[in-house]
Amino acid sequence: MSTDARTPCDEVIEAGWIVPVVPHGVVLADHALVVDGDRITAILPRAEAQARYAPRLTTARPDSVLLPGLVNAHTHNPMILMRGVADDLALMPWLTEHVWPIEAAVMSPAFIADGCELAVAEMLRGGTTCCNENYFFPDVQAATYRRLGFRAVVGLPFIEFPSAWAATPAEYFDKGLEVRDNYRNDALVSFSFAPHAPYTVSDASFGRIRVLAEQLDLPVHVHVHETAQEIEDSLAQHGQRPLARMDRLGLVNERLVAVHMTQLTPAEIALCAERGVSVAHCPQSNLKLASGFCPAEALRRAGVNLAIGTDGCASNNDLDMFDEMRCAALLAKGVAGDATAMDAASALRAATLDGARAIGLGERIGSLEPGKQADFICVAMDAIETQPMYHAISQLVYATGRQQVRDAWIAGRRKLADGVLVDMDVASLLTRAGDWRARIAAVRPGV
């Protein structure tokens, strides 16, 4: 009979440093994180953990920083199969001559499933453990994320025009709600409404989305104020800026995840702060498409919740949240004209907890706290590229490359172990990616 008075648990991860995100800016040296089931049960000094817990598995990472998995607050993951198919183009020729013709030719459940799977592989290898998805075929997306054990908020797409997913506005609503119903209370997959943008959604449809979002308690994920042209067109068509129009329709509230937001007046920033809006800032997409500069630091200072997203791979061209976080921190300083803007700890919080808050998961993920879901990563700091190391958070934000991500867990399950995707068939995945490459290149012989 065992006399072990220690508390049994599933796993203890001992790390050189733990960055829990809450409390803000804290680095815990030589600590351990205790996991039982799908949850974090404790964070404490390593020696104390050894005295108090009897884990089934102990993972030692003395050279790594353990931190929450990154949350990608805006992506179109299946577009990964179009990575770099057309670059250095203005928005309209990029869309009309490249993206849309390709989508018209290949859009299908198989395209979505393979795209999501390749994206999950890239995200896990790069330390992202949750994404806010926005694309067609949410049914296929949800099935793929569930099958792969990846945490995702799947957008229920809405646009006034027919697509391969739905033919009429009514069908977008019906099919979307059905998908959501099929995954009610899923442990990993939740949903948002994802009306495309103010310029592709009517007042009536926005009104219906507002009502449904309230009834079902879902976020509303929309591209808003992406370009100056969008503002001009809205003024011409509606006599209002898009955000003012959305406010008239009752959508400017704590459910709104407003993506891009490069064009903002001080009054609009104040409105967003007052209403509890979240902004999903996509710095590299905004730069690459020359959409404008999101006033990230002004939003933060006003108290707006700022999250970070990569946008889709057709415009970025990756799902690298480490690179995106660094770019957000650097660009915020340049745009604000203030080197103290968006410091490293704030950038890391934007890429974790504030992203989770934006998409309705702030109580469950985004920081390392007892009771929260066990979604976290270990990042090796012993490489030449991160030596010497003075501050773990500075190193994570300003020097770390995503290849230093060594391990990733979602809901307590290891998804990446020592750099290996433990439950994915990478060879098959790369073969399928090659097949899609051939099909897409055949659509566009110039490619």
Added chain:
Amino acid sequence: MSTDARTPCDEVIEAGWIVPVVPHGVVLADHALVVDGDRITAILPRAEAQARYAPRLTTARPDSVLLPGLVNAHTHNPMILMRGVADDLALMPWLTEHVWPIEAAVMSPAFIADGCELAVAEMLRGGTTCCNENYFFPDVQAATYRRLGFRAVVGLPFIEFPSAWAATPAEYFDKGLEVRDNYRNDALVSFSFAPHAPYTVSDASFGRIRVLAEQLDLPVHVHVHETAQEIEDSLAQHGQRPLARMDRLGLVNERLVAVHMTQLTPAEIALCAERGVSVAHCPQSNLKLASGFCPAEALRRAGVNLAIGTDGCASNNDLDMFDEMRCAALLAKGVAGDATAMDAASALRAATLDGARAIGLGERIGSLEPGKQADFICVAMDAIETQPMYHAISQLVYATGRQQVRDAWIAGRRKLADGVLVDMDVASLLTRAGDWRARIAAVRPGV
């Protein structure tokens, strides 16, 4: 007796794709590069290379892109030992409260030698094969780069104030010229004059540098127009903007490598184009220190030679030229408000050939052409992060991480083979980096 009619050579590298940079924008599929001694002797289809050459060694890289090694056009490499020691600070507190006190405590030949060695390891692993260095103790730098077989242009530092390297202006000149004399005709190490900045160099000293640079045929590497404050101060002190003052002193010419250049009028851009000035653009440093936005696309369109640099690790915080090249391409579009600005091929040329031209090495390196030095890298494209692949150059600029660099050669000698630094003692290097960390942390107990 051999009847082999093939031409003997040292090495043939067969690559899935070769991007020679000259001609511009070209991708050669399934080609081979032939090396003999320290030079490239041919680039031709793989099958043809097999028929015509009898190499001592054949290296097959069917999944890789072979391209010129990247040229870092502005760095302070020994500052790598201060990587991330102080972030998110305005320039003056950063310098006066952090960088300068640390430098005062640790500056020494050993600090320079270890810093350069760690930097070489990071640069080679990240695909950089040449740097334009700007720091103290050029004698130690030159000895370290020569010993490690790394190609560098070492700046002969000049500042009106005493430092650990020299006590008086005369001593800066005397010691600098002696170093240059000791390495005359070195195969890998060459020199520039590196007066710190207009605000720390007198008219008399600039005048002497102009004369010496002409006599010795050396580039002049200077921080110019880094911030708006610099312009204001110069107007107050000299009644001229710094570039106008340098023009009066005869320094605005094809020798000038003007670093940063965030503050430029159209007339100044035209002047730089007319005189053949090179600009070393450091986008991440400019963002992180909130120095301003270099009008990179306007410079390029005016015909100014645009190179790319990382700046030092105390302000960046890495020597990652892939990240810097991507940032330059993205930021150029954002600043120009034009998504077609600085396309991928132009960004790659800025990070290779145009960097080489800036520092006086355009005839020797920066592109893959017969007769040029064999400085090149192979970048693996088979990873999840760069699949599918439509365009090799797009992938290199917008999706590739430096960890995908698999091999690097300098002057025909392999320096990185399958990710391994072939002639460096990495364990010893990391131990020394840790020792410097401890010494610097002791200077600043808060660290």
